[in-house]
Amino acid sequence: AQKITQTQPGMFVQEKEAVTLDCTYDTSDPSYGLFWYKQPSSGEMIFLIYQGSYDQQNATEGRYSLNFQKARKSANLVISASQLGDSAMYFCAMREAMDSSYKLIFGSGTRLLVRP
Amino acid sequence: GAGVSQSPRYKVAKRGQDVALRCDPISGHVSLFWYQQALGQGPEFLTYFQNEAQLDKSGLPSDRFFAERPEGSVSTLKIQRTQQEDSAVYLCASSLEPGLTQPLHFGNGTRLTVT
Numbered sequence: 001a002q003k004i005t006q007t008q009p010g011m012f013v014q015e016k017e018a019v020t021l022d023c024t025y026d027t028s029d030p031s032y033g034l035f036w037y038k039q040p041s042s043g044e045m046i047f048l049i050y051q052g053s054y055d056q057q058n059a060t061e062g063r064y065s066l067n068f069q070k071a072r073k074s075a076n077l078v079i080s081a082s083q084l085g086d087s088a089m090y091f092c093a094m095r096e097a098m099d100s101s102y103k104l105i106f107g108s109g110t111r112l113l114v115r116p
Numbered sequence: 117g118a119g120v121s122q123s124p125r126y127k128v129a130k131r132g133q134d135v136a137l138r139c140d141p142i143s144g145h146v147s148l149f150w151y152q153q154a155l156g157q158g159p160e161f162l163t164y165f166q167n168e169a170q171l172d173k174s175g176l177p178s179d180r181f182f183a184e185r186p187e188g189s190v191s192t193l194k195i196q197r198t199q200q201e202d203s204a205v206y207l208c209a210s211s212l213e214p215g216l217t218q219p220l221h222f223g224n225g226t227r228l229t230v231t
Contacts, residue, residue, distance in 0.1 A: 004158075031216065032216070033216045033217055035219060037222075042224065043205065043224050043225050043227075044222060044223075044224050044225075045159070045207065045209070045220075045222035046222075047219040047220070047221070050217060050219060052216065052217060091158050091159070093158075095216060097216050100171065100172070101164040101171055101172035101214075102147070102164075102211075102214050102215060102216065102218070103149060103161045103164055103172065103175075104149075104159075104161070104220055105161070106151075106158035106159050106160075107158050108157055108158050109156075109157070109158050
């Protein structure tokens, strides 16, 4: 079964507008972490934001915020005031505490294109 | 250097050749991961090291894939008798220590093309 599902292969957003990238996850572990990464065309994976399963508040990092809905097992990334440089692939990932290697499991990604 | 460094950046191999991909993690980082990323897909886990110990190799697709980190710093991923399906970007990532909250810091990857 897919542990991380990103249902939007591609998204468009107008510059300066906000956009939400969807992510749902599947785990039976009560302790887990959720991550979002950005991958520009250069290929480097850039860490954006982290949310822990026990965190009471939604994580925020600058223009990035994570809409964490635990009961629905969703962890959507919200990018406010989109910029042309936000055009990239975005990956949602999860790590489970019961996994002794603490590896990240990634979704298939969403390609975001910001229009001027 | 400040980040994770991988070499070579690009590698073309004829089918059947052996290749070796190198990863220099961030200095002092205990955890090191290798991932394989096919075109248009998310990274897939290959293997994990904690210092020099290879604690998880559950993602290695076949016994043609071998990884080592003998002194707990630099790591090498070796692929023997390469096949066309091995064509992908191989990403190395490190983190300061094992833990739920630790983000992985990735290198730019090695793009392997098997002809």
